[in-house]
Amino acid sequence: MAELSTRGTAGLQVGRRDRAAKRRLVVMVHRSKAQIETGKAWQKLNFRSIYDHVPQQCLPWGREEIMSRKLKVFVGYDSREDIAWQVCRYSLLRHASEEIEVYPIKQTLLREVGLYSRGKDNASTEFSLTRFLTPYLAAHDGWTIFVDCDFLFTVDVKSILDQVSDEKAIYVVQHDYTPANAIKMDAQVQTSYPRKNWSSFILFNNAHPLVKALTPQVVNSETPAYLHRFSWINDDKLIGELPLRWNFLVGEYPKQDEVPAAIHYTNGGPWFTNWQNVDYGDLWLAEKDLYEEAIRADKSA
Incomplete structure:
Protein backbone atom coordinates (compact mmCIF):
# COMPACT_ATOMS: atom_id res chain seq x y z
CA MET A 1 0.00 0.00 0.00
CA VAL A 54 -7.96 19.66 -2.84
CA PRO A 55 -8.09 22.85 -4.97
CA GLN A 56 -5.22 23.09 -7.47
CA GLN A 57 -3.91 26.35 -6.01
CA CYS A 58 -3.44 24.68 -2.62
CA LEU A 59 -1.04 22.09 -3.98
CA PRO A 60 2.70 22.79 -4.19
CA TRP A 61 2.90 20.52 -7.27
CA GLY A 62 0.70 19.90 -10.28
CA ARG A 63 -2.29 17.58 -9.99
CA GLU A 64 -0.96 15.70 -13.02
CA GLU A 65 1.98 14.45 -10.95
CA ILE A 66 -0.26 12.56 -8.55
CA MET A 67 -3.06 11.61 -10.91
CA SER A 68 -3.46 8.01 -11.94
CA ARG A 69 -3.67 7.14 -15.61
CA LYS A 70 -5.81 4.10 -14.84
CA LEU A 71 -9.51 3.80 -15.57
CA LYS A 72 -11.43 5.02 -12.54
CA VAL A 73 -14.76 3.47 -11.58
CA PHE A 74 -16.99 5.05 -8.94
CA VAL A 75 -19.71 2.88 -7.44
CA GLY A 76 -22.77 4.30 -5.73
CA TYR A 77 -22.73 3.23 -2.08
CA ASP A 78 -25.83 2.65 0.02
CA SER A 79 -25.45 1.62 3.66
CA ARG A 80 -28.35 -0.82 3.28
CA GLU A 81 -26.55 -2.63 0.46
CA ASP A 82 -22.94 -2.91 1.59
CA ILE A 83 -22.63 -6.47 0.30
CA ALA A 84 -23.89 -5.36 -3.13
CA TRP A 85 -21.05 -2.80 -3.31
CA GLN A 86 -18.50 -5.37 -2.17
CA VAL A 87 -19.53 -7.91 -4.81
CA CYS A 88 -19.78 -5.27 -7.54
CA ARG A 89 -16.26 -4.08 -6.80
CA TYR A 90 -14.93 -7.60 -6.59
CA SER A 91 -16.40 -8.50 -9.99
CA LEU A 92 -14.85 -5.37 -11.52
CA LEU A 93 -11.40 -6.17 -10.15
CA ARG A 94 -11.56 -9.91 -10.86
CA HIS A 95 -12.25 -9.42 -14.56
CA ALA A 96 -9.87 -6.50 -15.09
CA SER A 97 -7.06 -7.21 -17.56
CA GLU A 98 -5.18 -4.17 -16.24
CA GLU A 99 -5.20 -2.50 -12.84
CA ILE A 100 -8.20 -0.22 -12.37
CA GLU A 101 -9.24 2.02 -9.51
CA VAL A 102 -12.62 1.37 -7.89
CA TYR A 103 -14.06 3.74 -5.27
CA PRO A 104 -17.37 3.96 -3.40
CA ILE A 105 -19.33 7.20 -3.52
CA LYS A 106 -20.43 7.64 0.09
CA GLN A 107 -22.83 10.48 0.78
CA THR A 108 -21.80 10.80 4.44
CA LEU A 109 -18.18 11.37 3.52
CA LEU A 110 -19.03 13.85 0.76
CA ARG A 111 -21.11 15.83 3.23
CA GLU A 112 -18.30 15.81 5.76
CA VAL A 113 -15.83 17.35 3.32
CA GLY A 114 -18.35 19.87 2.00
CA LEU A 115 -18.80 18.52 -1.52
CA TYR A 116 -22.45 17.60 -1.04
CA SER A 117 -24.84 19.87 0.82
CA ARG A 118 -28.33 19.16 -0.49
CA GLY A 119 -31.14 18.55 1.99
CA LYS A 120 -32.59 15.11 2.56
CA ASP A 121 -34.78 13.74 -0.21
CA ASN A 122 -37.03 10.77 -0.87
CA ALA A 123 -34.66 9.07 -3.29
CA SER A 124 -34.53 5.29 -3.21
CA THR A 125 -30.73 5.26 -2.74
CA GLU A 126 -28.13 7.36 -0.91
CA PHE A 127 -26.27 7.98 -4.17
CA SER A 128 -29.19 9.19 -6.26
CA LEU A 129 -27.58 12.59 -6.91
CA THR A 130 -24.02 12.16 -5.61
CA ARG A 131 -23.32 10.08 -8.74
CA PHE A 132 -23.04 13.33 -10.69
CA LEU A 133 -19.97 14.29 -8.66
CA THR A 134 -18.09 11.43 -10.34
CA PRO A 135 -16.15 13.53 -12.90
CA TYR A 136 -15.20 16.07 -10.24
CA LEU A 137 -13.96 13.36 -7.89
CA ALA A 138 -12.02 11.61 -10.66
CA ALA A 139 -10.06 14.83 -11.34
CA HIS A 140 -8.53 13.76 -14.62
CA ASP A 141 -9.23 14.16 -18.32
CA GLY A 142 -9.64 10.48 -19.08
CA TRP A 143 -12.75 8.30 -19.11
CA THR A 144 -14.47 7.60 -15.80
CA ILE A 145 -17.38 5.29 -15.03
CA PHE A 146 -20.19 5.66 -12.55
CA VAL A 147 -22.25 2.57 -11.78
CA ASP A 148 -24.95 1.70 -9.25
CA CYS A 149 -23.92 -0.79 -6.58
CA ASP A 150 -26.48 -3.39 -7.72
CA PHE A 151 -24.41 -4.40 -10.76
CA LEU A 152 -22.43 -7.52 -11.49
CA PHE A 153 -19.68 -7.44 -14.11
CA THR A 154 -18.87 -10.54 -16.13
CA VAL A 155 -16.21 -9.10 -18.48
CA ASP A 156 -13.31 -6.67 -18.37
CA VAL A 157 -14.93 -3.25 -17.95
CA LYS A 158 -12.06 -1.56 -19.73
CA SER A 159 -13.12 -3.21 -22.99
CA ILE A 160 -15.92 -0.63 -23.13
CA LEU A 161 -13.34 1.96 -24.17
CA ASP A 162 -12.87 0.17 -27.51
CA GLN A 163 -16.19 1.57 -28.74
CA VAL A 164 -16.14 5.20 -27.63
CA SER A 165 -15.48 8.52 -29.38
CA ASP A 166 -13.87 11.55 -27.76
CA GLU A 167 -16.54 13.70 -29.43
CA LYS A 168 -19.19 12.45 -27.00
CA ALA A 169 -19.68 13.91 -23.53
CA ILE A 170 -21.05 10.70 -22.02
CA TYR A 171 -22.14 7.21 -23.00
CA VAL A 172 -25.16 5.39 -21.54
CA VAL A 173 -27.53 2.57 -22.42
CA GLN A 174 -30.56 4.47 -23.67
CA HIS A 175 -33.43 2.48 -22.16
CA ASP A 176 -37.00 3.08 -23.29
CA TYR A 177 -39.32 1.02 -21.11
CA THR A 178 -42.11 1.05 -18.56
CA PRO A 179 -41.13 -0.63 -15.26
CA ALA A 180 -42.62 -4.09 -14.83
CA ASN A 181 -42.87 -3.82 -11.03
CA ALA A 182 -44.61 -1.24 -8.82
CA ILE A 183 -42.29 -2.05 -5.89
CA LYS A 184 -38.53 -2.63 -5.98
CA MET A 185 -35.72 -3.54 -3.60
CA ASP A 186 -36.66 -3.24 0.07
CA ALA A 187 -40.29 -2.10 -0.45
CA GLN A 188 -39.28 1.05 -2.37
CA VAL A 189 -41.95 2.50 -4.66
CA GLN A 190 -41.02 2.22 -8.33
CA THR A 191 -41.25 5.45 -10.30
CA SER A 192 -41.34 6.06 -14.04
CA TYR A 193 -39.78 9.08 -15.72
CA PRO A 194 -38.07 10.03 -19.02
CA ARG A 195 -34.66 8.44 -19.52
CA LYS A 196 -35.15 6.16 -16.52
CA ASN A 197 -32.07 4.12 -15.64
CA TRP A 198 -29.88 5.94 -18.16
CA SER A 199 -27.91 7.34 -15.23
CA SER A 200 -27.36 3.99 -13.49
CA PHE A 201 -24.29 3.41 -15.68
CA ILE A 202 -22.54 6.48 -17.07
CA LEU A 203 -19.27 6.59 -18.96
CA PHE A 204 -18.00 10.15 -18.57
CA ASN A 205 -15.59 11.84 -20.98
CA ASN A 206 -13.89 14.01 -18.38
CA ALA A 207 -12.14 16.09 -21.04
CA HIS A 208 -15.43 17.35 -22.49
CA PRO A 209 -16.35 20.94 -21.52
CA LEU A 210 -19.92 20.01 -20.57
CA VAL A 211 -18.63 17.33 -18.19
CA LYS A 212 -16.08 19.73 -16.70
CA ALA A 213 -18.98 22.11 -16.04
CA LEU A 214 -20.67 19.48 -13.83
CA THR A 215 -19.30 21.00 -10.64
CA PRO A 216 -20.39 20.48 -7.02
CA GLN A 217 -22.24 23.80 -7.27
CA VAL A 218 -24.35 22.43 -10.13
CA VAL A 219 -24.94 19.09 -8.41
CA ASN A 220 -25.99 20.82 -5.18
CA SER A 221 -28.33 23.34 -6.77
CA GLU A 222 -30.03 21.85 -9.83
CA THR A 223 -33.16 19.68 -9.70
CA PRO A 224 -32.99 15.89 -9.75
CA ALA A 225 -34.80 15.89 -13.11
CA TYR A 226 -32.22 18.28 -14.59
CA LEU A 227 -29.40 15.97 -13.53
CA HIS A 228 -30.91 12.56 -14.29
CA ARG A 229 -32.35 13.55 -17.66
CA PHE A 230 -28.96 15.00 -18.68
CA SER A 231 -30.41 18.44 -19.30
CA TRP A 232 -26.91 19.75 -18.60
CA ILE A 233 -25.94 18.33 -22.01
CA ASN A 234 -27.32 20.80 -24.54
CA ASP A 235 -27.21 18.51 -27.56
CA ASP A 236 -28.54 14.93 -27.53
CA LYS A 237 -25.96 14.03 -30.16
CA LEU A 238 -23.33 14.35 -27.44
CA ILE A 239 -24.92 11.44 -25.54
CA GLY A 240 -23.40 8.28 -26.97
CA GLU A 241 -25.34 5.01 -26.94
CA LEU A 242 -23.97 1.83 -25.40
CA PRO A 243 -25.23 -1.66 -26.25
CA LEU A 244 -27.81 -3.12 -23.87
CA ARG A 245 -25.27 -5.64 -22.58
CA TRP A 246 -23.60 -2.84 -20.58
CA ASN A 247 -26.68 -2.14 -18.45
CA PHE A 248 -28.96 -5.13 -18.69
CA LEU A 249 -32.01 -4.56 -16.49
CA VAL A 250 -32.93 -7.85 -14.81
CA GLY A 251 -36.69 -8.33 -14.77
CA GLU A 252 -37.29 -5.65 -17.40
CA TYR A 253 -35.87 -7.53 -20.39
CA PRO A 254 -36.10 -11.25 -21.28
CA LYS A 255 -33.14 -13.29 -20.14
CA GLN A 256 -30.46 -13.36 -22.83
CA ASP A 257 -28.77 -16.39 -24.40
CA GLU A 258 -25.43 -14.63 -23.93
CA VAL A 259 -24.61 -13.43 -20.42
CA PRO A 260 -24.59 -9.59 -20.37
CA ALA A 261 -21.35 -7.74 -19.65
CA ALA A 262 -22.95 -5.70 -16.84
CA ILE A 263 -25.97 -7.21 -15.10
CA HIS A 264 -28.14 -4.68 -13.30
CA TYR A 265 -30.45 -6.04 -10.58
CA THR A 266 -32.47 -2.85 -10.76
CA ASN A 267 -35.57 -4.15 -8.97
CA GLY A 268 -33.62 -6.05 -6.31
CA GLY A 269 -30.93 -8.68 -6.14
CA PRO A 270 -30.26 -11.87 -4.18
CA TRP A 271 -29.00 -9.87 -1.18
CA PHE A 272 -32.66 -9.01 -0.53
CA THR A 273 -34.87 -11.76 0.93
CA ASN A 274 -37.67 -11.20 -1.58
CA TRP A 275 -35.43 -11.22 -4.65
CA GLN A 276 -33.66 -14.56 -4.39
CA ASN A 277 -34.88 -16.08 -7.66
CA VAL A 278 -34.17 -13.32 -10.17
CA ASP A 279 -32.51 -13.96 -13.54
CA TYR A 280 -28.74 -14.30 -13.18
CA GLY A 281 -29.14 -14.46 -9.42
CA ASP A 282 -26.99 -17.58 -9.40
CA LEU A 283 -24.12 -15.63 -10.96
CA TRP A 284 -24.28 -12.97 -8.26
CA LEU A 285 -24.33 -15.62 -5.50
CA ALA A 286 -21.35 -17.37 -7.09
CA GLU A 287 -19.43 -14.06 -7.21
CA LYS A 288 -20.32 -13.44 -3.57
CA ASP A 289 -18.84 -16.84 -2.69
CA LEU A 290 -15.61 -15.93 -4.51
CA TYR A 291 -15.47 -12.58 -2.70
CA GLU A 292 -15.95 -14.20 0.72
CA GLU A 293 -13.37 -16.86 -0.11
CA ALA A 294 -10.86 -14.11 -0.97
CA ILE A 295 -11.58 -12.38 2.33
CA ARG A 296 -11.00 -15.60 4.26
CA ALA A 297 -7.78 -16.29 2.38
CA ASP A 298 -6.43 -12.81 3.15
CA LYS A 299 -7.27 -13.12 6.82
CA SER A 300 -5.47 -16.44 7.08
CA ALA A 301 -2.42 -15.28 5.08
Whole structure:
Protein backbone atom coordinates (compact mmCIF):
# COMPACT_ATOMS: atom_id res chain seq x y z
CA MET A 1 0.00 0.00 0.00
CA ALA A 2 1.30 3.42 -0.91
CA GLU A 3 2.65 5.41 2.00
CA LEU A 4 0.85 8.67 2.64
CA SER A 5 3.01 11.62 1.73
CA THR A 6 3.02 14.58 4.11
CA ARG A 7 4.44 17.14 1.72
CA GLY A 8 0.95 18.06 0.52
CA THR A 9 -0.14 19.36 3.93
CA ALA A 10 3.29 20.84 4.65
CA GLY A 11 3.18 22.79 1.40
CA LEU A 12 -0.22 24.36 1.92
CA GLN A 13 -0.23 28.11 2.33
CA VAL A 14 -1.37 29.72 5.55
CA GLY A 15 -4.24 31.69 4.00
CA ARG A 16 -7.75 31.17 5.30
CA ARG A 17 -8.91 29.37 2.15
CA ASP A 18 -5.86 27.12 2.21
CA ARG A 19 -6.39 26.23 5.86
CA ALA A 20 -9.94 25.15 5.03
CA ALA A 21 -8.62 22.97 2.22
CA LYS A 22 -6.06 21.47 4.58
CA ARG A 23 -8.78 20.59 7.10
CA ARG A 24 -10.74 18.86 4.37
CA LEU A 25 -7.66 16.96 3.31
CA VAL A 26 -7.00 15.74 6.85
CA VAL A 27 -10.61 14.60 7.22
CA MET A 28 -10.41 12.69 3.93
CA VAL A 29 -7.18 10.99 4.97
CA HIS A 30 -8.37 9.88 8.38
CA ARG A 31 -11.80 8.75 7.22
CA SER A 32 -10.25 6.81 4.34
CA LYS A 33 -7.79 5.11 6.67
CA ALA A 34 -10.65 3.99 8.87
CA GLN A 35 -12.60 2.59 5.93
CA ILE A 36 -9.93 0.32 4.49
CA GLU A 37 -11.21 -3.26 4.46
CA THR A 38 -9.30 -6.48 4.40
CA GLY A 39 -8.52 -8.03 1.04
CA LYS A 40 -5.02 -6.77 0.40
CA ALA A 41 -4.48 -9.23 -2.45
CA TRP A 42 -7.22 -7.68 -4.57
CA GLN A 43 -7.76 -4.18 -3.14
CA LYS A 44 -5.13 -1.47 -3.03
CA LEU A 45 -5.84 2.08 -1.93
CA ASN A 46 -3.51 4.86 -3.02
CA PHE A 47 -3.84 7.70 -0.54
CA ARG A 48 -2.49 10.15 -3.08
CA SER A 49 -5.84 10.05 -4.87
CA ILE A 50 -7.23 11.88 -1.84
CA TYR A 51 -5.31 14.97 -2.94
CA ASP A 52 -7.51 15.12 -6.04
CA HIS A 53 -10.17 16.74 -3.84
CA VAL A 54 -7.96 19.66 -2.84
CA PRO A 55 -8.09 22.85 -4.97
CA GLN A 56 -5.22 23.09 -7.47
CA GLN A 57 -3.91 26.35 -6.01
CA CYS A 58 -3.44 24.68 -2.62
CA LEU A 59 -1.04 22.09 -3.98
CA PRO A 60 2.70 22.79 -4.19
CA TRP A 61 2.90 20.52 -7.27
CA GLY A 62 0.70 19.90 -10.28
CA ARG A 63 -2.29 17.58 -9.99
CA GLU A 64 -0.96 15.70 -13.02
CA GLU A 65 1.98 14.45 -10.95
CA ILE A 66 -0.26 12.56 -8.55
CA MET A 67 -3.06 11.61 -10.91
CA SER A 68 -3.46 8.01 -11.94
CA ARG A 69 -3.67 7.14 -15.61
CA LYS A 70 -5.81 4.10 -14.84
CA LEU A 71 -9.51 3.80 -15.57
CA LYS A 72 -11.43 5.02 -12.54
CA VAL A 73 -14.76 3.47 -11.58
CA PHE A 74 -16.99 5.05 -8.94
CA VAL A 75 -19.71 2.88 -7.44
CA GLY A 76 -22.77 4.30 -5.73
CA TYR A 77 -22.73 3.23 -2.08
CA ASP A 78 -25.83 2.65 0.02
CA SER A 79 -25.45 1.62 3.66
CA ARG A 80 -28.35 -0.82 3.28
CA GLU A 81 -26.55 -2.63 0.46
CA ASP A 82 -22.94 -2.91 1.59
CA ILE A 83 -22.63 -6.47 0.30
CA ALA A 84 -23.89 -5.36 -3.13
CA TRP A 85 -21.05 -2.80 -3.31
CA GLN A 86 -18.50 -5.37 -2.17
CA VAL A 87 -19.53 -7.91 -4.81
CA CYS A 88 -19.78 -5.27 -7.54
CA ARG A 89 -16.26 -4.08 -6.80
CA TYR A 90 -14.93 -7.60 -6.59
CA SER A 91 -16.40 -8.50 -9.99
CA LEU A 92 -14.85 -5.37 -11.52
CA LEU A 93 -11.40 -6.17 -10.15
CA ARG A 94 -11.56 -9.91 -10.86
CA HIS A 95 -12.25 -9.42 -14.56
CA ALA A 96 -9.87 -6.50 -15.09
CA SER A 97 -7.06 -7.21 -17.56
CA GLU A 98 -5.18 -4.17 -16.24
CA GLU A 99 -5.20 -2.50 -12.84
CA ILE A 100 -8.20 -0.22 -12.37
CA GLU A 101 -9.24 2.02 -9.51
CA VAL A 102 -12.62 1.37 -7.89
CA TYR A 103 -14.06 3.74 -5.27
CA PRO A 104 -17.37 3.96 -3.40
CA ILE A 105 -19.33 7.20 -3.52
CA LYS A 106 -20.43 7.64 0.09
CA GLN A 107 -22.83 10.48 0.78
CA THR A 108 -21.80 10.80 4.44
CA LEU A 109 -18.18 11.37 3.52
CA LEU A 110 -19.03 13.85 0.76
CA ARG A 111 -21.11 15.83 3.23
CA GLU A 112 -18.30 15.81 5.76
CA VAL A 113 -15.83 17.35 3.32
CA GLY A 114 -18.35 19.87 2.00
CA LEU A 115 -18.80 18.52 -1.52
CA TYR A 116 -22.45 17.60 -1.04
CA SER A 117 -24.84 19.87 0.82
CA ARG A 118 -28.33 19.16 -0.49
CA GLY A 119 -31.14 18.55 1.99
CA LYS A 120 -32.59 15.11 2.56
CA ASP A 121 -34.78 13.74 -0.21
CA ASN A 122 -37.03 10.77 -0.87
CA ALA A 123 -34.66 9.07 -3.29
CA SER A 124 -34.53 5.29 -3.21
CA THR A 125 -30.73 5.26 -2.74
CA GLU A 126 -28.13 7.36 -0.91
CA PHE A 127 -26.27 7.98 -4.17
CA SER A 128 -29.19 9.19 -6.26
CA LEU A 129 -27.58 12.59 -6.91
CA THR A 130 -24.02 12.16 -5.61
CA ARG A 131 -23.32 10.08 -8.74
CA PHE A 132 -23.04 13.33 -10.69
CA LEU A 133 -19.97 14.29 -8.66
CA THR A 134 -18.09 11.43 -10.34
CA PRO A 135 -16.15 13.53 -12.90
CA TYR A 136 -15.20 16.07 -10.24
CA LEU A 137 -13.96 13.36 -7.89
CA ALA A 138 -12.02 11.61 -10.66
CA ALA A 139 -10.06 14.83 -11.34
CA HIS A 140 -8.53 13.76 -14.62
CA ASP A 141 -9.23 14.16 -18.32
CA GLY A 142 -9.64 10.48 -19.08
CA TRP A 143 -12.75 8.30 -19.11
CA THR A 144 -14.47 7.60 -15.80
CA ILE A 145 -17.38 5.29 -15.03
CA PHE A 146 -20.19 5.66 -12.55
CA VAL A 147 -22.25 2.57 -11.78
CA ASP A 148 -24.95 1.70 -9.25
CA CYS A 149 -23.92 -0.79 -6.58
CA ASP A 150 -26.48 -3.39 -7.72
CA PHE A 151 -24.41 -4.40 -10.76
CA LEU A 152 -22.43 -7.52 -11.49
CA PHE A 153 -19.68 -7.44 -14.11
CA THR A 154 -18.87 -10.54 -16.13
CA VAL A 155 -16.21 -9.10 -18.48
CA ASP A 156 -13.31 -6.67 -18.37
CA VAL A 157 -14.93 -3.25 -17.95
CA LYS A 158 -12.06 -1.56 -19.73
CA SER A 159 -13.12 -3.21 -22.99
CA ILE A 160 -15.92 -0.63 -23.13
CA LEU A 161 -13.34 1.96 -24.17
CA ASP A 162 -12.87 0.17 -27.51
CA GLN A 163 -16.19 1.57 -28.74
CA VAL A 164 -16.14 5.20 -27.63
CA SER A 165 -15.48 8.52 -29.38
CA ASP A 166 -13.87 11.55 -27.76
CA GLU A 167 -16.54 13.70 -29.43
CA LYS A 168 -19.19 12.45 -27.00
CA ALA A 169 -19.68 13.91 -23.53
CA ILE A 170 -21.05 10.70 -22.02
CA TYR A 171 -22.14 7.21 -23.00
CA VAL A 172 -25.16 5.39 -21.54
CA VAL A 173 -27.53 2.57 -22.42
CA GLN A 174 -30.56 4.47 -23.67
CA HIS A 175 -33.43 2.48 -22.16
CA ASP A 176 -37.00 3.08 -23.29
CA TYR A 177 -39.32 1.02 -21.11
CA THR A 178 -42.11 1.05 -18.56
CA PRO A 179 -41.13 -0.63 -15.26
CA ALA A 180 -42.62 -4.09 -14.83
CA ASN A 181 -42.87 -3.82 -11.03
CA ALA A 182 -44.61 -1.24 -8.82
CA ILE A 183 -42.29 -2.05 -5.89
CA LYS A 184 -38.53 -2.63 -5.98
CA MET A 185 -35.72 -3.54 -3.60
CA ASP A 186 -36.66 -3.24 0.07
CA ALA A 187 -40.29 -2.10 -0.45
CA GLN A 188 -39.28 1.05 -2.37
CA VAL A 189 -41.95 2.50 -4.66
CA GLN A 190 -41.02 2.22 -8.33
CA THR A 191 -41.25 5.45 -10.30
CA SER A 192 -41.34 6.06 -14.04
CA TYR A 193 -39.78 9.08 -15.72
CA PRO A 194 -38.07 10.03 -19.02
CA ARG A 195 -34.66 8.44 -19.52
CA LYS A 196 -35.15 6.16 -16.52
CA ASN A 197 -32.07 4.12 -15.64
CA TRP A 198 -29.88 5.94 -18.16
CA SER A 199 -27.91 7.34 -15.23
CA SER A 200 -27.36 3.99 -13.49
CA PHE A 201 -24.29 3.41 -15.68
CA ILE A 202 -22.54 6.48 -17.07
CA LEU A 203 -19.27 6.59 -18.96
CA PHE A 204 -18.00 10.15 -18.57
CA ASN A 205 -15.59 11.84 -20.98
CA ASN A 206 -13.89 14.01 -18.38
CA ALA A 207 -12.14 16.09 -21.04
CA HIS A 208 -15.43 17.35 -22.49
CA PRO A 209 -16.35 20.94 -21.52
CA LEU A 210 -19.92 20.01 -20.57
CA VAL A 211 -18.63 17.33 -18.19
CA LYS A 212 -16.08 19.73 -16.70
CA ALA A 213 -18.98 22.11 -16.04
CA LEU A 214 -20.67 19.48 -13.83
CA THR A 215 -19.30 21.00 -10.64
CA PRO A 216 -20.39 20.48 -7.02
CA GLN A 217 -22.24 23.80 -7.27
CA VAL A 218 -24.35 22.43 -10.13
CA VAL A 219 -24.94 19.09 -8.41
CA ASN A 220 -25.99 20.82 -5.18
CA SER A 221 -28.33 23.34 -6.77
CA GLU A 222 -30.03 21.85 -9.83
CA THR A 223 -33.16 19.68 -9.70
CA PRO A 224 -32.99 15.89 -9.75
CA ALA A 225 -34.80 15.89 -13.11
CA TYR A 226 -32.22 18.28 -14.59
CA LEU A 227 -29.40 15.97 -13.53
CA HIS A 228 -30.91 12.56 -14.29
CA ARG A 229 -32.35 13.55 -17.66
CA PHE A 230 -28.96 15.00 -18.68
CA SER A 231 -30.41 18.44 -19.30
CA TRP A 232 -26.91 19.75 -18.60
CA ILE A 233 -25.94 18.33 -22.01
CA ASN A 234 -27.32 20.80 -24.54
CA ASP A 235 -27.21 18.51 -27.56
CA ASP A 236 -28.54 14.93 -27.53
CA LYS A 237 -25.96 14.03 -30.16
CA LEU A 238 -23.33 14.35 -27.44
CA ILE A 239 -24.92 11.44 -25.54
CA GLY A 240 -23.40 8.28 -26.97
CA GLU A 241 -25.34 5.01 -26.94
CA LEU A 242 -23.97 1.83 -25.40
CA PRO A 243 -25.23 -1.66 -26.25
CA LEU A 244 -27.81 -3.12 -23.87
CA ARG A 245 -25.27 -5.64 -22.58
CA TRP A 246 -23.60 -2.84 -20.58
CA ASN A 247 -26.68 -2.14 -18.45
CA PHE A 248 -28.96 -5.13 -18.69
CA LEU A 249 -32.01 -4.56 -16.49
CA VAL A 250 -32.93 -7.85 -14.81
CA GLY A 251 -36.69 -8.33 -14.77
CA GLU A 252 -37.29 -5.65 -17.40
CA TYR A 253 -35.87 -7.53 -20.39
CA PRO A 254 -36.10 -11.25 -21.28
CA LYS A 255 -33.14 -13.29 -20.14
CA GLN A 256 -30.46 -13.36 -22.83
CA ASP A 257 -28.77 -16.39 -24.40
CA GLU A 258 -25.43 -14.63 -23.93
CA VAL A 259 -24.61 -13.43 -20.42
CA PRO A 260 -24.59 -9.59 -20.37
CA ALA A 261 -21.35 -7.74 -19.65
CA ALA A 262 -22.95 -5.70 -16.84
CA ILE A 263 -25.97 -7.21 -15.10
CA HIS A 264 -28.14 -4.68 -13.30
CA TYR A 265 -30.45 -6.04 -10.58
CA THR A 266 -32.47 -2.85 -10.76
CA ASN A 267 -35.57 -4.15 -8.97
CA GLY A 268 -33.62 -6.05 -6.31
CA GLY A 269 -30.93 -8.68 -6.14
CA PRO A 270 -30.26 -11.87 -4.18
CA TRP A 271 -29.00 -9.87 -1.18
CA PHE A 272 -32.66 -9.01 -0.53
CA THR A 273 -34.87 -11.76 0.93
CA ASN A 274 -37.67 -11.20 -1.58
CA TRP A 275 -35.43 -11.22 -4.65
CA GLN A 276 -33.66 -14.56 -4.39
CA ASN A 277 -34.88 -16.08 -7.66
CA VAL A 278 -34.17 -13.32 -10.17
CA ASP A 279 -32.51 -13.96 -13.54
CA TYR A 280 -28.74 -14.30 -13.18
CA GLY A 281 -29.14 -14.46 -9.42
CA ASP A 282 -26.99 -17.58 -9.40
CA LEU A 283 -24.12 -15.63 -10.96
CA TRP A 284 -24.28 -12.97 -8.26
CA LEU A 285 -24.33 -15.62 -5.50
CA ALA A 286 -21.35 -17.37 -7.09
CA GLU A 287 -19.43 -14.06 -7.21
CA LYS A 288 -20.32 -13.44 -3.57
CA ASP A 289 -18.84 -16.84 -2.69
CA LEU A 290 -15.61 -15.93 -4.51
CA TYR A 291 -15.47 -12.58 -2.70
CA GLU A 292 -15.95 -14.20 0.72
CA GLU A 293 -13.37 -16.86 -0.11
CA ALA A 294 -10.86 -14.11 -0.97
CA ILE A 295 -11.58 -12.38 2.33
CA ARG A 296 -11.00 -15.60 4.26
CA ALA A 297 -7.78 -16.29 2.38
CA ASP A 298 -6.43 -12.81 3.15
CA LYS A 299 -7.27 -13.12 6.82
CA SER A 300 -5.47 -16.44 7.08
CA ALA A 301 -2.42 -15.28 5.08
